[in-house]
Amino acid sequence: MKKWFFVQSLVLLGGTVFAWYTISIDYRRFYDIEGTIFKVVDCRFPNPVTTPCFYGAWAFLIAFIWSIAVIRKKEEAAQKRQEKYLVWFLVAGTLFAWGNFAYGFFKFVANQGKPVIGCSGQLVGDPFGTPCFYGAVLFLLSLASGSYLLWRLSKKQKLS
Numbered sequence: 001m002k003k004w005f006f007v008q009s010l011v012l013l014g015g016t017v018f019a020w021y022t023i024s025i026d027y028r029r030f031y032d033i034e035g036t037i038f039k040v041v042d043c044r045f046p047n048p049v050t051t052p053c054f055y056g057a058w059a060f061l062i063a064f065i066w067s068i069a070v071i072r073k074k075e076e077a078a079q080k081r082q083e084k085y086l087v088w089f090l091v092a093g094t095l096f097a098w099g100n101f102a103y104g105f106f107k108f109v110a111n112q113g114k115p116v117i118g119c120s121g122q123l124v125g126d127p128f129g130t131p132c133f134y135g136a137v138l139f140l141l142s143l144a145s146g147s148y149l150l151w152r153l154s155k156k157q158k159l160s
Contacts, residue, residue: 026051053131063086
């Protein structure tokens with residue numbers, strides 16, 4: 001059972017590292033073009049703080065820290081309660097991520113397959129190669145592992 005908690009945390013750590021790496025690249029590109037990180041209007045590319053990737057990165061970080069807190073709980077009832085809340089948070093993060101991917105995919109299709117500005121402010125030639133897609137997949141994997149954990153905790157509690 002303990003290994004599944006670590007699997008969930010590992011997926012969330014991977015999502016956190018990926019998301020913040022993407023944000024750092026976006027900030028570097030933005031700074032190179034705009035000369036500042038504080039401009040948010042009349043920009044050639046969107047300031048990363050205004051993109052869904054930025055908020056997804058925070059969601060990954062919060063979920064990762066939360067998953068570590070769940071592992072550290074000593075009482076099984078407290079662990080189950082916190083895991084349930086974490087799963088609901090992951091549901092919200094997954095819906096947010098897939099919603100952003102769907103919006104980008106819709107823009108791409110509406111533009112007849114020609115490149116469009118994607119979720120992180122980059123030109124998108126393939127929606128399945130975007131950070132939004134990978135982030136959505138990582139959120140879905142973390143939700144699946146969290147749901148499995150919650151199911152196992154509920155099953156274990158019924159046997160007791």
